[in-house]
Amino acid sequence: MILELVVPGRGSSASPSYKGHRYPVEVISHCVWLYFRFPLSFREVEELMPGRGVIVSHATVRRWCLKFGQAYANGLRRRRPRPGDTWHLDEVFIKINGERKYLRRAVDADGTVLDILVQNRRDTTAARRFFRTLLKKTCSVSRVVVTDKLRSYGAAHREVMPSVEHRCHQGLNNRAENSHQPIRQRERAMKGFRSVGGAQQFLAAFSGISLHFRPHRHLMTAAHYRAEMTVRFAIWDQITGAAGRPTTA
Structure with a gap:
């Protein structure tokens, strides 16, 4: 890009x-x-x-x-x-005050971060919320959404983005998975996050600033x-x- x-x-x-x-x-x-x-x-x-x-x-x-x-x-x-027409969605575990939370990220085909959201769960309700915030933030709809085989993505996709093609395959989503690496490096340097709100605030700014210079x-x-x-x-x-x-x- x-x-x-x-x-x-x-x-x-x-x-x-x-x-x-x-x-x-x-x-x-x-x-x-x-x-x-x-x-x-x-x-x-x-x-x-x-x-x-x-x-x-x-x-x-x-x-x-x-x-x-x-x-x-x-x-x-x-x-x-404007973001590309293929979006890659993925989630990883992060520890906040010793508790397991879930960090969801969406990137386009160029690796540009479209949205990031820290959540307590990774069920259908959480995935649905992530889809809706993603659409609101980008003000656009993709042609293809690529996710792993987590079932909650499929259920949320059918409800929020039924007209968008959904490709569900572990190997297709390496772009989103690889984009977590800078966050993992920073998480280790910071020795973890102390609160969900603090993690969301830092990661939202970090994703916008750090990747601009990468x-x-x-x-x-x-x-x-x-x-x-x-x-x-x-x-x-x-x-x-x-x-x-x-x-x-």
Whole structure:
């Protein structure tokens, strides 16, 4: 998936407000980028920032990530092209405070995350809710839905998306299963999640920000990859509001 720059003022949404923050947007957006792109804790981000001449506490980094993380992810999501017509759905177990929960994800054929939802169960009611939130968030309907052989998917599909082709096969769903790997890595670095709400909040922002900076490098030449990353960082500066701001002494 190749991203293109959007000319500011032509259908682009306003960047978040930084009123009342004494640090410039460049510092705030850089800390948020570090936290969501790499497996770092708030304290590790704090330890990295003095190398850039910035002294900031881990508590401040945490507040920035909570306040701006989802806003940045939403801005990136609005810049994406329309999702492909084949959607891959899958779920994995995650531990939250020692209890087993279920993380459902939907990705298109390019691996773009369409929706993510943490649930207590994986029955038909839960699958039905996931289908409905997926349709609401994407504002579109796919041509094909690919899932594993979990029966609740079939029951929910017949009720919510009966006109969409449903392919149910374990081997066809590797794309969705492989897309869980970055989350597994981050879950290990964070030593698990403490609450369902906290997991949902983090993963929604993480999926939007982290994957923006993870193009399919294995399909690109080195020059193509550098050009693509330049575009993606320019988009990041646009949605955070850092683009075009004057540099202060």
